[in-house]
Amino acid sequence: xxxxxxxxxxxxxxxxxxxxxxxxxxxxxxxxxxxxxxxxxxxxxxxxxxxxxxxxxxxxxxxxxxxxxxxxxxxxxxxxxxxxxxxxxxxxxxxxxxxxxxxxxxxxxxxxxxxxxxxxxxxxxxxxxxxxxxxxxxxxxxxxxxxxxxxxxxxxxxxxxxxxxxxxxxxxxxxxxxxxxxxxxxxxxxxxxxxxxxxxxxxxxxxxxxxxxxxxxxxxxxxxxxxxxxxxxxxxxxxxxxxxxxxxxxxxxxxxxxxxxxxxxxxxxxxxxxxxxxxxxxxxxxxxxxxxxxxxxxxxxxxxxxxxxxxxxxxxxxxxxxxxx
Amino acid sequence: xxxxxxxxxxxxxxxxxxxxxxxxxxxxxxxxxxxxxxxxxxxxxxxxxxxxxxxxxxxxxxxxxxxxxxxxxxxxxxxxxxxxxxxxxxxxxxxxxxxxxxxxxxxxxxxxxxxxxxxxxxxxxxxxxxxxxxxxxxxxxxxxxxxxxxxxxxxxxxxxxxxxxxxxxxxxxxxxxxxxxxxxxxxxxxxxxxxxxxxxxxxxxxxxxxxxxxxxxxxxxxxxxxxxxxxxxxxxxxxxxxxxxxxxxxxxxxxxxxxxxxxxxxxxxxxxxxxxxxxxxxxxxxxxxxxxxxxxxxxxxxxxxxxxxxxxxxxxxxxxxxxxxxxxxxxxxxxxxxxxxxxxxxxxxxxxxxxxxxxxxxxxxxxxxxxxxxxxxxxxxxxxxxxxxxxxxxxxxxxxxxxxxxxxxxxxxxxxxxxxxxxxxxxxxxxxxxxxxxxxxxxxxxxxxxxxxxxxxxxxxxxxxxxxxxxxxxxxxxxxxxxxxxxxxxxxxxxxxxxxxxxxxxxxx
Numbered sequence: 001x002x003x004x005x006x007x008x009x010x011x012x013x014x015x016x017x018x019x020x021x022x023x024x025x026x027x028x029x030x031x032x033x034x035x036x037x038x039x040x041x042x043x044x045x046x047x048x049x050x051x052x053x054x055x056x057x058x059x060x061x062x063x064x065x066x067x068x069x070x071x072x073x074x075x076x077x078x079x080x081x082x083x084x085x086x087x088x089x090x091x092x093x094x095x096x097x098x099x100x101x102x103x104x105x106x107x108x109x110x111x112x113x114x115x116x117x118x119x120x121x122x123x124x125x126x127x128x129x130x131x132x133x134x135x136x137x138x139x140x141x142x143x144x145x146x147x148x149x150x151x152x153x154x155x156x157x158x159x160x161x162x163x164x165x166x167x168x169x170x171x172x173x174x175x176x177x178x179x180x181x182x183x184x185x186x187x188x189x190x191x192x193x194x195x196x197x198x199x200x201x202x203x204x205x206x207x208x209x210x211x212x213x214x215x216x217x218x219x220x221x222x223x224x225x226x227x228x229x230x231x232x233x234x235x236x237x238x239x240x241x242x243x244x245x246x247x248x249x250x251x252x253x254x255x256x257x258x259x260x261x262x263x264x265x266x267x268x269x270x271x272x273x274x275x276x277x278x279x280x281x282x283x284x285x286x287x288x289x290x291x292x293x294x295x296x297x298x299x300x301x302x303x304x305x306x307x308x309x310x311x312x313x314x315x316x317x318x319x320x321x322x323x324x325x
Numbered sequence: 326x327x328x329x330x331x332x333x334x335x336x337x338x339x340x341x342x343x344x345x346x347x348x349x350x351x352x353x354x355x356x357x358x359x360x361x362x363x364x365x366x367x368x369x370x371x372x373x374x375x376x377x378x379x380x381x382x383x384x385x386x387x388x389x390x391x392x393x394x395x396x397x398x399x400x401x402x403x404x405x406x407x408x409x410x411x412x413x414x415x416x417x418x419x420x421x422x423x424x425x426x427x428x429x430x431x432x433x434x435x436x437x438x439x440x441x442x443x444x445x446x447x448x449x450x451x452x453x454x455x456x457x458x459x460x461x462x463x464x465x466x467x468x469x470x471x472x473x474x475x476x477x478x479x480x481x482x483x484x485x486x487x488x489x490x491x492x493x494x495x496x497x498x499x500x501x502x503x504x505x506x507x508x509x510x511x512x513x514x515x516x517x518x519x520x521x522x523x524x525x526x527x528x529x530x531x532x533x534x535x536x537x538x539x540x541x542x543x544x545x546x547x548x549x550x551x552x553x554x555x556x557x558x559x560x561x562x563x564x565x566x567x568x569x570x571x572x573x574x575x576x577x578x579x580x581x582x583x584x585x586x587x588x589x590x591x592x593x594x595x596x597x598x599x600x601x602x603x604x605x606x607x608x609x610x611x612x613x614x615x616x617x618x619x620x621x622x623x624x625x626x627x628x629x630x631x632x633x634x635x636x637x638x639x640x641x642x643x644x645x646x647x648x649x650x651x652x653x654x655x656x657x658x659x660x661x662x663x664x665x666x667x668x669x670x671x672x673x674x675x676x677x678x679x680x681x682x683x684x685x686x687x688x689x690x691x692x693x694x695x696x697x698x699x700x701x702x703x704x705x706x707x708x709x710x711x712x713x714x715x716x717x718x719x720x721x722x723x724x725x726x727x728x729x730x731x732x733x734x735x736x737x738x739x740x741x742x743x744x745x746x747x748x749x750x751x752x753x754x755x756x757x758x759x760x761x762x763x764x765x766x767x768x769x770x771x772x773x774x775x776x777x778x779x780x781x782x783x784x785x786x787x788x789x790x791x792x793x794x795x796x797x798x799x800x801x802x803x804x805x806x807x808x809x810x811x812x813x814x815x816x817x818x819x820x821x822x823x824x825x826x827x828x829x830x831x832x833x834x
Contacts, residue, residue, distance in 0.1 A: 042528075042733075043372030044657035053664070056376040068373075069734055073527035075510060081524060106515065157782060164515040185781050186512050188774055191650045201469040201782060214648055214668045286379070290663045322515060 030090055030266050031064040037093045037256070040079035040100075042072045046210070046290075050254055051095050053286055054124055057277045066093075075164070076100050077110055084117035088261035090270060094118055096255045098166050098313075101306055105314040106164055106322060114257070115310060120302040121267055122274035123255035125287060126295035128209045129170050129227040131241060132216065134200050142225045142244040145204065149180035158182040159193035159202035164322055167193070169313060170206035170227060170250040172320040177245050197221055208252050209234060210291025227251065234291060253295060253309075255302055271299050329455060336682025340690050345388055345683065348381070349691045352389035353698060356396020361404050362728050366414075366533070367397040369732070371657050375664075383665035384680050388687040390661050391641075394654055395447055395688065398634045399695045402439040406432055406626070407709050408721055410541035414532045414598045415633040417763050418605040420540045422618060422625030429621050432707050433565030438575045438623060439630040440699040446583040446631035447692040450638025453587055454645070455685055466647065468592055470782065471790050473775035475799035476592065477768050480599060482803040484606055484761055486810055495761050498752075502765020503772070505530050512770075513777055525737035532598070534729045534742035535766055539759040541725050542742065543749020545718050565704055567623075575627035578608050586632030590639020602764050604632035638688070644669060645681070 039051045051068050059066035071079040076099040086092035100114040131142065139145045149156045160168035163186045175182060185202050187193040190211050196202045198220050205212075209226070213234050216223045225241035226232050227250040241248045256274055258267060277283055278294040287294055297305060339345060359370035370393050378386035401416035406423035419439065426435040468476075485495050508519045509529030520526040567575070582604040589600040608628040609618045618625050643649045648669045650656035659669045667677050674681045709717070729742045752759050783789035791797045 042653065043369045044653045044660070046660070048372060049375065049657070049660045049664075052372065052376050056379065070369075071734060073510075073524050075515075075527055078524040078527065154784075162512045183781060185778055186774075187778070188512055188770065189656075191656060195466065195649055196469060199466055199469055201778075218648070285666075286664050289666045290660060 030269060031062050033091050034065045034067055035059070035062065035091050035093060036067050036069050036086075037095060038069050038071055038079045038083050039095045040072060040076035040097065042070050043068075045072075046208070047095060047097055047254055049290065050124060050287070050292065053283065053290075054274070054277055057280055057283055058273060061273045061276060075107070076103060077107060077112065080114060080118070081112045083257070083259055084112045086259050088259040088263075090258055090262055090266035092259065093121070093270070094257045096120065096257045096306070098252050098309065099164075101309040102164065102166070102169065102313045102317065104310045105317045115307065117260050118257040119260055119262055119267060120299055120306055121256045121258055122271045122278075122299065123253060123295045123297045123302045123305065124274070124278065125292045126251050126253040127292050128232045129167070129206050129250050129252065130209050130212045130216065130223045130235065130238065131174075131204065131225040131227070132194075132197060132207055132212050132221040132223050133204045134197055134202075135219065135222045136200060137203050137222075140222070140224060142239075142241050145224060146178050146180055146244070149178075149182055153181040154183060156180075156182045156204060157185050157202040159196050159205045160184060160186050161190040161193055162186050162188060166250070166252050167206045167208070169316050169320070171204075172322075173250060173316045174206070174241070174245070174248065176316060176319045177248055194221070206250070208291075213291050233293075253305075255297075255306075267299055332678060332682045333455065333686060335678060336684075336686030337689075339384060339679050339683030340388070340686035345385055345687065346690065348385045348389040349392050349687045350694055352392020353396040353691055353694050356393040356398075357400035357403075357695070357698060359393060360397035360400020360402075360416075362724070365728065365731060367394045368653050368657065370397065371654065371661075375657065375661055378661060379664070383662060383667045383677070384683045386661055386665055387658065387667075387680065387684050388691075390658055391684065391688065392691050394658070395634065395637050395691065396695055398447075398637050399440060399443050399699055401633075402443070402626075402630055403436065403699075403706055405540075406435045406439065407706060408541065408717075409544045410721065410725065411536045414536055414763075414767065415601050415636075416630075417536050417540065417598075417760065418601045418629040419626055421605075421760065422620075422622045424544070425619065425621035426623070426626065427710065431567075431571075431621065432710060433703050434567035434571050434623075435626050436703040436706065437565070437567050437700065438571065438627050440696055440703070442575065442579040442582065442627045442631040443634040444692050444696045445579050446586060446635035447638055447695075448689060449583045450587050450590070450635045451685060451688045451692070454638060454641055454688075464591070466643075467795060469793070470775040470778035471793050471796040472799070473771060474779055475790060475796040475803075477772045477775070479799050479803045479806075480603065480764070480768065482806050484602065484764060486610075486806050494757055498757055498759065498761040499765040502762040502767075503769045504765075505535070505762075506766045506769020507773065509770075512774060523737060525733070525735050528733075529770060530741060530766065531732060531738055532763065532767055533732055534738045535745050536763050537725050537729055538742040538745025539749035539752070539763065541721065542746025543753055543759070545721060546746055546750040547753045548714065548718070565707065571623050574623040578604075578624040578628035579631045581607060582628035582631030583635045586635030587639040589632070590636030591642045598633075598767050599764070600632040600636035601629035602760070604628040605760075645673060648673075 037051055037055055039048050041048050048070065055066040055068055071082050076097065079094060080100060083092050083094035096114060096118065103110065104113055104115060133139050139148050158171045160171060162168065167190065168184060168186065171182065171184065187196060190207060193205050194207060194212065194215060197205045209232065212221065215221045216235060223235055223238045226235060226238050227241055229240060229242050229249055231240060275296045278296045284294055355370060355374065359365050359367060371390050374393065378389060398415065401411065402419050402423065404410045405416040405419040406427050409420045409424040411417045411420055423435045426432065481499060484499065508526055510527045511518055517527060585604050585607065586600040589603060605625060605628060608624040609615050612624055640652060640655050644655040644659060650659050662669045667673065667680055725742060726739055729738050732738060749759055779789050790800055
């Protein structure tokens with residue numbers, strides 16, 4: 001085997017830099033090993049699909065395979081724990097999502113915490129929820145829903161994809177801000193809740209936009225509000241809930257984080273590459289097809305975003321008395 | 326009808342394109358492999374291969390991914406029959422009589438019957454899907470929480486009524502399974518139950534570690550305790566195919582399993598697992614020789630294998646007709662369609678006919694391919710039995726551990742499997758049937774959930790189960806079954822259970 005001279009020079013130069021600036025050379029060689037992206041839902045869950053959508057182009061850009069590892073436990077703590085304990089070398093990534101911000105309050109005694117143990121790298125998407133009702137319900141606007149719920153206290157069933165899930169908390173936030181009373185009926189997963197909405201077993205569901213949009217277009221369920229501050233492209237005729245209930249904003253978001261102590265240059269490289277993936281038109285189209293919009297931030301910006309979300313949901317968790325000891 | 330035929334012709338013109346054929350074939354091969362390995366179920370297989378399809382068009386992508394799904398139902402039977410390891414949850418029932426047949430030297434016949442039964446069921450499922458998908462989809466929508474609760478009650482009562490040992494033993498096992506199913510986060514309140522601060526238990530106890538432990542490992546552990554026949558049960562080539570009697574015995578179970586499986590498959594939930602349990606129970610009930618079940622009854626392989634294949638096709642009905650997934654697998658397939666810009670649901674047929682009908686036609690072709698793929702392999706697979714136990718069993722244990730670990734990368738799952746292996750050994754020693762335990766575990770989360778949802782909806786009034794027609798009639802059926810068994814008990818009429826006792830006592834003498 002002959003060693004190319006240029007390669008030798010590189011090695012020598014690398015060695016010199018290594019002595020002077022160890023961090024920098026670490027980032028230059030990063031990633032030298034396959035990367036694991038730990039996902040908190042089983043294969044096939046909506047966040048898992050987004051992770052795979054992002055993982056494939058990300059591995060092309062980083063030159064190392066990005067392997068999706070599913071560590072489901074029903075709440076997201078297991079995945080968080082696995083990443084928090086992994087070596088802080090950028091080879092183990094966490095798919096951060098809204099539940100992680102909620103769990104800070106929900107599982108206060110848990111020994112891991114997304115704010116404390118994870119360094120945010122980049123956000124991926126941030127999507128609206130829709131307020132959908134059964135078409136036979138005599139309610140066409142958010143104001144009418146509030147009035148209807150107030151005149152029929154305890155008779156409006158609100159379906160969700162599971163207790164403590166975002167679809168549940170979105171409804172609790174709505175109850176908290178409007179002073180209405182609705183009966184929470186949790187289902188196992190959103191498809192079951194939407195089916196129940198169509199059959200009239202439940203009357204209203206706070207559903208992520210991607211999963212509800214095709215049913216809304218077919219007229220099987222009626223959308224009466226979107227939960228972003230402004231209107232969304234997918235349903236341009238539907239006004240934001242915030243027009244009636246000022247300040248009501250609920251979004252479901254995903255992002256990437258690494259264990260605390262990961263070198264800053266690895267974080268910035270991962271952040272740069274993730275944002276480049278989010279700017280790729282093909283990725284944008286695929287995300288748009290499942291009803292999702294890319295949401296690119298800097299690591300710092302994402303960190304502030306997570307902190308704000310944590311505060312917001314802390315209030316709702318306390319209001320709805322959901323805390324798990 | 327004519328329009329359907331025209332559309333099907335369009336579909337076949339798509340499905341027979343060489344490139345589409347290739348991807349259907351790839352899907353079937355991967356599916357067969359996925360079905361054989363414990364741990365990697367169809368769900369994981371499809372999710373992992375999802376990014377691979379990004380470069381393909383929607384038709385090829387869905388054809389390949391669906392191939393994995395129904396291919397895995399074929400593959401699952403192979404390890405069940407040869408090694409008593411359910412490759413995936415739906416083939417638990419095949420373990421019982423399939424493995425018994427293999428021990429009698431009829432492994433080839435069992436594999437053939439499983440493959441042919443799967444083929445017939447798959448093809449019937451596709452035809453039914455073509456013709457009656459929309460009205461059936463609408464019917465499935467009428468299943469709310471009270472109907473689920475009632476359906477699961479019928480399932481449990483039916484199983485108890487069918488029990489091979491005694492009613493008490495079956496109910497004991499089913500209750501044990503139901504209790505195991507309560508472990509994990511309570512979906513209603515978010516509280517951990519019986520988890521002992523082990524976060525891995527939050528999502529509940531997995532079906533795969535339990536099934537693999539109870540059936541696969543339990544069998545291996547109990548082998549040294551009874552005199553091992555060193556006679557290797559590998560048959561000669563001529564004995565690979567089922568004989569005339571075996572074909573005759575399997576014809577009706579295949580037909581019944583197919584219809585039953587398809588109907589169960591339409592109902593949303595983890596129904597295709599339940600379909601094989603129900604089919605096994607049904608066959609045992611109407612058989613003239615129920616004592617043969619567990620000893621290598623052909624019907625015990627033919628029925629459940631057909632049922633789980635028909636159910637996996639039936640599961641496409643609500644997905645294609647309503648745009649609603651019946652379970653996690655169909656949810657991923659829907660996502661795959663969406664990523665390629667094809668929204669599933671009623672508009673799928675009108676807006677993307679080449680995708681819809683190409684997909685349907687590819688299922689006919691795919692089932693044929695699977696038959697062609699699996700029948701010649703029977704001879705190869707049976708050779709596994711030529712490996713002496715001393716080498717085969719350690720290998721099996723290794724595959725069990727790796728396979729179970731792979732599901733969630735969880736060492737806790739491996740411990741659960743090992744513990745269940747010991748439980749399985751004890752159950753065999755004391756002559757308990759582990760199948761009701763698995764059924765209990767499978768239905769526990771849905772059962773609890775739908776019961777509590779129904780009661781929330783009705784404000785705590787139990788009458789909700791009788792006010793809704795479907796739920797009411799299902800409960801009437803289970804009441805009827807209980808009355809029947811009570812009557813036969815009171816009249817001390819000799820039923821099939823006594824026959825069974827006589828047969829076993831005759832055997833022991």
